[in-house]
Amino acid sequence: MSSHQPSHREVQSKGHGEIAFSAEQEAEIVTIIAKYPTMRSAVMPLLWIAQRQWGWISHDVCRVVARRLELPPSHVLTVATFYTMFKKTPTGEYLLQVCHTLSCALAGADDLIAHIEDKLGIKAGETTPDGKFSLMRVECLASCGSGPMMQVNDDFYECLDDSRVDGILTAITDGVSLPTPRPEVDQWTHTPVS
Amino acid sequence: MDSYPRILTKNWETPNSHTLAEAKKAGQYSVLEKCLKMDRQAIKQEVLDSGLRGRGGAGFPAGRKWMFVPDVEKRQGKPVYLICNADESEPGTFKDRYCMWHDPHMLIEGMIIAAYALECKTAYIYLRGEFKYIQDRVDEAIEEAKAAGLLGKNILGTGFDFELYTHQGAGAYICGEETALISSIEGERGQPRLKPPFPAVEGAWGCPTVVNNVETLAVVPWVMAHGAKAYAAIGTEKAAGTKLFSVSGHVMKPGVYEVPMGVPMTTLINDICGGLKPGRTLKAVIPGGSSVPVMTPEEVGKATMDYESIQEVSGSYLGSGGVIVMDDTTDMVSALSNLLRFYAHESCGQCTPCREGVGWMSQILIRLDKGGATEEDIETLLDLANNIHSKTICFFGASAAMPVQSFLQKFKPEFLAKIEAAKANIVPEVVSTTNSEATGSSAGAK
Numbered sequence: 001m002s003s004h005q006p007s008h009r010e011v012q013s014k015g016h017g018e019i020a021f022s023a024e025q026e027a028e029i030v031t032i033i034a035k036y037p038t039m040r041s042a043v044m045p046l047l048w049i050a051q052r053q054w055g056w057i058s059h060d061v062c063r064v065v066a067r068r069l070e071l072p073p074s075h076v077l078t079v080a081t082f083y084t085m086f087k088k089t090p091t092g093e094y095l096l097q098v099c100h101t102l103s104c105a106l107a108g109a110d111d112l113i114a115h116i117e118d119k120l121g122i123k124a125g126e127t128t129p130d131g132k133f134s135l136m137r138v139e140c141l142a143s144c145g146s147g148p149m150m151q152v153n154d155d156f157y158e159c160l161d162d163s164r165v166d167g168i169l170t171a172i173t174d175g176v177s178l179p180t181p182r183p184e185v186d187q188w189t190h191t192p193v194s
Numbered sequence: 195m196d197s198y199p200r201i202l203t204k205n206w207e208t209p210n211s212h213t214l215a216e217a218k219k220a221g222q223y224s225v226l227e228k229c230l231k232m233d234r235q236a237i238k239q240e241v242l243d244s245g246l247r248g249r250g251g252a253g254f255p256a257g258r259k260w261m262f263v264p265d266v267e268k269r270q271g272k273p274v275y276l277i278c279n280a281d282e283s284e285p286g287t288f289k290d291r292y293c294m295w296h297d298p299h300m301l302i303e304g305m306i307i308a309a310y311a312l313e314c315k316t317a318y319i320y321l322r323g324e325f326k327y328i329q330d331r332v333d334e335a336i337e338e339a340k341a342a343g344l345l346g347k348n349i350l351g352t353g354f355d356f357e358l359y360t361h362q363g364a365g366a367y368i369c370g371e372e373t374a375l376i377s378s379i380e381g382e383r384g385q386p387r388l389k390p391p392f393p394a395v396e397g398a399w400g401c402p403t404v405v406n407n408v409e410t411l412a413v414v415p416w417v418m419a420h421g422a423k424a425y426a427a428i429g430t431e432k433a434a435g436t437k438l439f440s441v442s443g444h445v446m447k448p449g450v451y452e453v454p455m456g457v458p459m460t461t462l463i464n465d466i467c468g469g470l471k472p473g474r475t476l477k478a479v480i481p482g483g484s485s486v487p488v489m490t491p492e493e494v495g496k497a498t499m500d501y502e503s504i505q506e507v508s509g510s511y512l513g514s515g516g517v518i519v520m521d522d523t524t525d526m527v528s529a530l531s532n533l534l535r536f537y538a539h540e541s542c543g544q545c546t547p548c549r550e551g552v553g554w555m556s557q558i559l560i561r562l563d564k565g566g567a568t569e570e571d572i573e574t575l576l577d578l579a580n581n582i583h584s585k586t587i588c589f590f591g592a593s594a595a596m597p598v599q600s601f602l603q604k605f606k607p608e609f610l611a612k613i614e615a616a617k618a619n620i621v622p623e624v625v626s627t628t629n630s631e632a633t634g635s636s637a638g639a640k
Contacts, residue, residue: 035359037399040381044364082383083364085323101285102532103442103518139536140285141324144442145449154326
């Protein structure tokens with residue numbers, strides 16, 4: 001796969017086959033729909049639930065979401081293809097998204113990405129053959145004061161250098177728990193004392 | 195700098211400041227009951243009188259925006275919606291995530307007061323998709339507030355009903371633009387709409403909608419507790435209050451700082467942020483997020499951190515307060531190329547000048563940065579920027595054009611030198627900030 005976001009015509013026709021939301025998910029969906037004046041507004045939240053469940057957004061996933069919200073499948077697809085975080089192809093178990101916009105670039109993001117590419121033996125935009133890691137260059141993640149940084153699935157890891165990245169990658173490979181991402185967030189909240 | 199109250203950051207160092215217990219200890223929700231018994235117009239007037247201006251970037255008076263909402267007869271009984279813009283995607287800006295992470299209850303209280311003033315019964319916090327971990331924390335805070343009777347039916351026995359929900363985006367810079375955000379929350383592609391009608395008259399689901407930034411709403415409880423006069427007394431005459439500045443780039447202590455409006459820019463960079471690394475000199479500063487024009491060291495020396503001064507001194511803007519500092523090791527061609535790659539990636543694809551033009555500018559800049567460009571390319575670049583600015587539905591086109599125009603105006607010799615160097619096959623001794631690889635295409639344009 002590549003980091004290229006495919007258009008709806010390019011979305012793979014092969015997908016997930018016959019799928020359906022579970023009873024538990026259905027309960028969550030009812031709560032979500034109740035938040036909005038129209039069912040249409042629930043399309044993004046439902047795509048999130050679907051992506052958590054099935055890993056990426058195929059035509060089959062669009063059809064399930066469309067059926068539940070009484071929308072044309074084409075509308076769900078048109079929404080899914082607009083937003084970069086909805087994956088139109090399968091990604092690795094751990095999605096590493098490294099910011100390379102200006103502030104992070106000034107802090108050395110490109111060197112860090114080169115290091116990760118070396119370490120994993122893949123280029124940005126690719127997935128390791130074992131399906132464990134996907135590496136992506138992404139635009140600004142609002143961590144400009146603590147770059148370079150990367151997002152590992154849902155978590156932000158900030159103030160990175162080669163050795164801290166190695167620690168994170170090794171923890172994932174060894175199947176042990178990852179370093180806590182949070183303290184770095186607090187470390188970088190400077191406020192002057194008046 | 196005179197002493198000033200810390201409004202937004204006062205609880206950030208307190209352990210567990212995000213919990214309701216700590217928030218209440220810090221005085222949060224103490225002004226809520228009083229507000230919910232006040233005349234609605236009086237609240238709007240107080241916020242207007244405080245001089246609070248929108249902290250998302252445009253700096254529009256918050257109270258005035260609220261007053262644009264038509265009264266119940268004029269809006270034919272339609273509900274009013276309030277949306278907190280927590281999309282925070284402007285490169286260089288990272289303040290709102292700290293607000294929500296450290297003190298979600300300050301925002302929630304601000305939203306309850308704003309909703310009451312606006313006769314709004316349902317509000318949303320639209321967070322960018324990558325802020326899932328922050329959304330979880332805000333959701334917890336909402337649950338806590340609900341359990342304590344601060345949200346939901348009959349809040350604090352005043353008869354006011356109000357529901358607050360979070361909504362997760364999914365990776366689209368443009369959704370920080372208020373009409374694109376509204377399209378997105380309605381379940382559409384996040385594409386901006388023409389104004390007028392302004393959202394305050396016809397916004398989400400065709401109803402009057404107020405969209406305010408996190409920082410703007412979080413200030414409201416302080417304004418109501420201490421009064422408009424106390425807030426207006428902080429900062430400058432036209433830019434009231436304190437402001438969160440996100441400082442990044444080549445300073446010793448990057449981070450989020452709360453300082454009064456009107457502080458000299460050199461004080462912020464040299465004293466508060468610890469200055470540059472030893473032996474370096476200042477080359478440029480982008481003062482208000484990546485979309486605003488760049489400033490030279492001479493301009494930085496004259497400017498104070500408020501809307502008027504920055505514009506007067508440099509033609510730039512305070513914007514979102516995202517300050518990107520660049521020292522003498524920065525390759526300005528490379529830096530601009532990096533920014534234009536961002537804009538080419540994020541153009542929503544709706545307007546032709548922006549969709550085609552910004553990608554074109556990015557391609558030229560890659561050539562300028564990596565070699566193969568001619569002086570004619572610089573003319574083309576300027577021509578493109580001038581033809582994109584103000585010729586699109588939303589402000590995105592201008593946001594991509596202004597960095598190009600200002601970099602070329604203020605640092606043109608560096609662009610020419612790079613062309614010459616490439617011709618002579620000399621690599622300049624500066625840090626490159628762009629990668630030769632082009633990345634994923636724009637969010638939906640292609």
